[in-house]
Amino acid sequence: MAPSLEKTIYIGPFVHSKSLAELEICTKGAIGVDEKGVIAFVERDDVEGVSKKEGWESAKVVEVKDNGFFFPGFIDTHIHASQYPNAGIFGKSTLLDWLNTYTFPLESSLSALPRATTVYTRAVSRTLSHGTTTAAYYATVHVPATNLLADICLAKGQRALIGRVCMNSTLSPDYYRDASVAAAIAASRECVEYCRRIDPSGELVAPIITPRFAPSCTEECLHALGALQKETGAYAQTHISENAPEIALVNELFPTHKGYADVYDKAGLLNPKMILAHAVHLTAKEKELVAARDAKISHCPASNTALTSGCAPVRDLLDRGITVGLGTDVSGGFSPSILEMARQAIWVSRHVAMHEGDHAKLSVEEVLYLATRGGAKVVGLEEKVGAFEVGMEWDAQMVALESVPEGGERHEDGFVEGVDVFGWEAWEDRVAKWLFGGDDRCTVAVWVRGRLVHSTGRYRG
Ligand SMILES: Nc1nc2[nH]cnc2c(=O)[nH]1
Numbered sequence: 001m002a003p004s005l006e007k008t009i010y011i012g013p014f015v016h017s018k019s020l021a022e023l024e025i026c027t028k029g030a031i032g033v034d035e036k037g038v039i040a041f042v043e044r045d046d047v048e049g050v051s052k053k054e055g056w057e058s059a060k061v062v063e064v065k066d067n068g069f070f071f072p073g074f075i076d077t078h079i080h081a082s083q084y085p086n087a088g089i090f091g092k093s094t095l096l097d098w099l100n101t102y103t104f105p106l107e108s109s110l111s112a113l114p115r116a117t118t119v120y121t122r123a124v125s126r127t128l129s130h131g132t133t134t135a136a137y138y139a140t141v142h143v144p145a146t147n148l149l150a151d152i153c154l155a156k157g158q159r160a161l162i163g164r165v166c167m168n169s170t171l172s173p174d175y176y177r178d179a180s181v182a183a184a185i186a187a188s189r190e191c192v193e194y195c196r197r198i199d200p201s202g203e204l205v206a207p208i209i210t211p212r213f214a215p216s217c218t219e220e221c222l223h224a225l226g227a228l229q230k231e232t233g234a235y236a237q238t239h240i241s242e243n244a245p246e247i248a249l250v251n252e253l254f255p256t257h258k259g260y261a262d263v264y265d266k267a268g269l270l271n272p273k274m275i276l277a278h279a280v281h282l283t284a285k286e287k288e289l290v291a292a293r294d295a296k297i298s299h300c301p302a303s304n305t306a307l308t309s310g311c312a313p314v315r316d317l318l319d320r321g322i323t324v325g326l327g328t329d330v331s332g333g334f335s336p337s338i339l340e341m342a343r344q345a346i347w348v349s350r351h352v353a354m355h356e357g358d359h360a361k362l363s364v365e366e367v368l369y370l371a372t373r374g375g376a377k378v379v380g381l382e383e384k385v386g387a388f389e390v391g392m393e394w395d396a397q398m399v400a401l402e403s404v405p406e407g408g409e410r411h412e413d414g415f416v417e418g419v420d421v422f423g424w425e426a427w428e429d430r431v432a433k434w435l436f437g438g439d440d441r442c443t444v445a446v447w448v449r450g451r452l453v454h455s456t457g458r459y460r461g
């Protein structure tokens with residue numbers, strides 16, 4: 001049950017995606033959000049008269065100032081909350097040595113609940129402060145710590161898919177591995193049941209079945225996880241085709257399969273509720289299979305660059321009708337910000353374009369779509385979040401940009417957001433300046449289902 005909120009009218013400019021290619025920029029809007037956090041009306045003309053027209057005269061009013069606008073909350077479709085302490089620590093490693101050197105030791109240490117509490121509290125607070133209202137999380141193999149992540153998301157009010165990581169293969173280190181298929185399934189089932197117990201409606205927190213990736217799991221384990229997904233109706237997430245040595249390893253480990261995607265397909269895991277991270281090097285046939293199964297892809301540009309995994313062919317994936325969202329992939333990725341990922345997605349697309357032509361380039365509008373509506377489709381929430389439409393829930397962020405008045409003086413109270421607005425920019429240019437120059441200092445307030453879940457000193461609600 002959502003807590004009962006005050007009816008609120010959010011007044012000011014708002015920006016959201018209408019489609020992959022098109023943003024709506026409404027420079028004078030009023031969005032009414034009811035006691036359940038659901039958008040009751042979106043007014044684009046008569047902002048002054050809206051409360052009377054709607055019979056909402058006693059509603060609370062929240063106004064955007066400082067050249068700001070309301071924007072839908074970001075969706076992070078792939079993030080390892082357990083790896084947050086390592087964000088920025090990767091040296092010159094690539095995937096397989098990075099896992100052994102940096103990642104498994106850290107994840108294994110989260111068996112200690114005090115440590116897990118510190119890490120997960122910080123990870124959730126930090127992503128909220130960057131405007132992430134929904135996240136598909138990987139935790140670790142540990143059941144109590146994974147359940148703790150679910151508790152923290154629920155308490156802080158972030159929408160989250162909570163994944164207990166499965167890894168039973170002997171390629172996983174002996175200090176950090178599921179003891180058997182039966183143990184992996186029993187532990188995963190415990191986490192599914194726990195999430196469903198603490199949030200029976202699944203409105204905020206839901207479980208996600210999480211085979212780490214094919215090299216970490218035996219075929220039997222993957223099949224059992226496919227069956228568990230079917231039985232529970234839960235989402236699933238894993239990694240696919242991230243770098244060349246990993247793909248070679250999968251071909252070696254699963255020689256009778258027709259490639260990486262086929263390993264998941266044969267296990268019953270390639271389906272519309274599967275989120276595949278990376279998909280950098282899928283073959284044409286694999287892309288066809290992913291499209292045919294309607295599995296979703298999380299594009300993680302910062303991670304793919306940091307670990308020198310490759311440049312994901314996002315335009316090609318989109319042209320094939322595959323649903324794509326953005327993922328930070330902390331700590332393969334160094335940043336918990338989806339705004340940063342949107343920027344990085346643009347850079348990666350330009351590197352692809354340098355080899356394959358301009359068609360590969362992603363636009364500002366397109367990456368902001370991937371960050372919101374695209375991500376919502378990836379996690380199955382496209383009817384509820386990702387845009388401002390009547391009937392959707394108020395998962396939103398208030399963005400403030402600094403206004404520099406004539407004479408070039410800053411605000412007297414030291415407002416120091418990274419984006420200078422001179423006043424003559426067209427609105428689409430302001431949005432582009434936010435995308436390329438903005439950061440969490442611009443995110444002054446964040447709501448999930450109408451509940452204020454983060455705010456800074458700039459917010460006067
Ligand atoms: N980026 C990334 N790829 C993986 N493949 C298997 N595990 C991981 C992980 O933790 N991060």
Ligand SMILES: [Zn+2]
Pocket residue numbers: 078080239277329332
């Ligand atoms: Zn990952």
